Amino acid sequence: MDGVLKGFFVVGMVLLVGYILARTNALGPHGTKVLSTLTFMVGLPSLMFSTIASRHISEVLSQTGLISVVTALCCMALFALSGAIGRWGVRRTTVGALATGIVNSTNLGVPLSLYILGSATFVTPIMLFQLALVTPVALTILDLTDPDGKKTSMWSILSTPLRNPVTVAAILGVIVSAAGIELPDLVLDPLKLVAQLTVPLMLIIFGMSLHGLSPRQDSVDRVPTLFAVILKSAVQPALAWLLAVFVFHLDTFSTFVVTACAILPTGQNVVLYAVRYGVGQNLAQSTAVITSALAIPLLLGAAWLFG
Template sequence: MADVVAGLAVFGAVIAVGWLLVRARAVPADADGVLTRVCFFAATPALLVTTLSRADLTAVVSRSTAVAVAAELAAIVSAWCLHRLVLRRSTAEATIGALASGYVNAANLGIPVAVLVLGDAATIAPILLLQLLVLTPVTFTVLDAVTRRGNPSRLATLTVPLRNPLLWGVVAGTAANLGGVNLEEWCGGYPAQGLEMLGRVAVPLMMLALGMSLAGAPRPLRNTAADEPAQASQPSSPAHPVHAVQEPLTTGSDQGVRAAEQAVDQPPQANEPHTPDAASSSLRGAGRRSGLWLAVGWKLAVMPGLAAVVGLTAGLSGAQLLTPVVTASLPTAQNVFMYASRYGVGKDLARDAVLLTTAGFVPVVLLAAAILR
């Protein structure tokens, strides 16, 4: 337990350095976006290749990781039902609310937390695959259908995961492992040295980028847009989107990232409906808050609880049970905010869920480690 607390304290110190760099104007306010892309396109894929190439794959594909996958799916599906049927949200809003309740930050925070608490970054690979191969395409398909705002090409939607460097990092590392390829002996070991060097900077860059993003993040529960239905208006820009609290947007190319950012920054159209009166704004604000607290509570309490119940049912205990519980405790990924911005629905809910779950996940992880380690 003491080593987990000490490790999280070190992470906190590095995050604080990133925050101070922006607040002291030593780096540009948008420097977190640059670091995030470095991690996404280079450092994190390299870390995944080196880690998985020498990992014990029986630990990666195990009951623990299967329980983590099952818990995430159960949390998202059940949260969607609550947002849609109890809170009476539209299909698009319920989809964003469900993702805010269960789509975990598996890359930028999942990898360092897995290294610190579980001792192995490879355990996060099945969650990455679930999110890249299943949740992202399904999300785009649903939101494209109900908002009619997405890319009209179904092929582009279905091939999103194939353009993601994180996926190829997992594939390359796993293939090297299964093929018995020793990267340190391949081509004189020089490619392995380059990958090791890039992989070593992934975690500190993630933490610095997180701190930088928090320096300019808006306060939760502050409206930046009216969150009108997607058919009514284009998304407007938030005060400062927190690019680095997440897995970067899974379009897998600079063009895709730029397209998403343009969607975030696109101004409202001239034919946008008139500003609603104070009464309707108040009702909408109360509804947004109820959706937000449902998402945050589901993410930080219910989803780890689901992981624990499913794990106990599967016969897990102790350190084995810690893997799915810690994975379920990870905060909401920034991808959710990017999806909400792209489709112009649930933006405030997604943004605030990212911020609040990022701020609140540490006590949940510490509690899980104290009980199960």
Template sequence: MRGVFASFTTIWALTVVGYLIGRYGLLGPHGTAVTARLVFFVAAPALLFTTLARAGLEQIFTPALAVFVVSTVLVAVCYLLLAGREVRADPARATVGVLGASYVNAANLGLPVAAYVLGDVSLVAPVLLFQVLVATPLALAVLDRAAGRSGSVGRLVALPVRNPIMLGCAAGLVVAVSGWQPPVEMFRPFELVGSAAVPLALLALGMSLPGSRPLARGADLRERWLAVGLKVLGQPLVAYAVGRWGFGLTGPALLAAVVTTALPTAQNIFVYATRYDRATGLARDTIVLSTVAAAVSLVVITLLLG
């Protein structure tokens, strides 16, 4: 339990620092956008490259990955069905909502939870891979098109190649599959830059909070609570059902499958929303509320299944 609490304490400490930076305007009026862009274009690709380069294929293709994929797809469909016709008519807004309901914080929270609660960091690698290689390209393709930056099928197909996060993932996978172990000196610059991705994302999230009211009524109130409910309750319940009765998982394997789906919404969603200037309030509020709720639900899940 201490690992879960320690992880959330770190997250909230950095978020509070970001809030103070934004509250007093220490980085100017464009500080949030610039910080988010730095994460998107530089720090996150470096982090993903070093993480995936060290992952073995046997750590990726597991039953827990199948459970996560199935639960993610089902929750995404549920969100679209329940969100209403107005939301479905706005692809960018619907995409941010779907991500808020199903895209988990596999990096900065998933890694420490996997280490302290599950006892194996590699258990979160399949989740990270699916999200950055499948869910993220699809979501960014929709956001790219909604922003008027995509006019042809060829441009959509080439989107992963033009996306820095995808390039970092692809490079890491090439190294992992090849079996080549690059010199330590080659990894160090990427590790140094990548280590800034998580704190910068949390700072950017905190900087966006001054003036926000995640519990206030607003145009996206229904979408906000729908995304949070599906993320914190819906996805773990679906994962439990699919894992136990669909794949016959028990013990640590079932716990790992459920815990990874119970992680709160990732800060990356706010970075993507800010990058494309679409539904940033929905992304921010969903992250904040799901993170608070997951602090409780993760403990309950671990007590029940662990």
């Protein structure tokens, strides 16, 4: 349990730094936008490529990884269906679906996996799934859904992933990993060095975005936010447990692993995407805050339940 509290304490301190920066206006009126652009254009692509390229592609095919993928896809599909029925809009629904399926696997999942489960490799399949599949598809949707309603040519649609640095980095990482290419340290080390700025900057951006956050500012997001929180903090962990016990018949420890991974809150990169594309910011921020608060008692409860 100490590991759970330690992980949240570290994240909370960095979030506080971002909040203070925004409250004191230390970075000026465009600070959040500049940092989010830097992270999106440089840090996140470096993180994605170095993470995927340095791991074997078969890691995502493990049973625990498969359960994480299935539960995330189910919850994202449920949110997308609800968004279509409720007419929440394609762009806001996309951000909401990300909030239900993208977990904080990097800056929270890695330390918690290390402290609680004994190894950081348990969150690797989740990272690969999110970085190589979910994120590129979602960002492509956000790129294609022009808010001005302009017609998009077929070539523009087909080439959209290739014009997004995050997507390009993911594609190149998958190619290198699948081909079994071992890149030299002279190539990977600079990328890993740049990638190290991504996690703290994401947390700082998230902390800055909390300044002035008020759910009452955009009441249209209340229902989507509530539904996203329910899917992320209740449905996904419950579904992971059911699959682990009744479908895959995993042992107690492995069941705890998939349940704990499903409990992880919404990742800060969802907030980054919302800020970057200027849509669903209140939805992403509120879901991330609430699921982070709920994750503390839920993880402690899971640790106690599974011994």
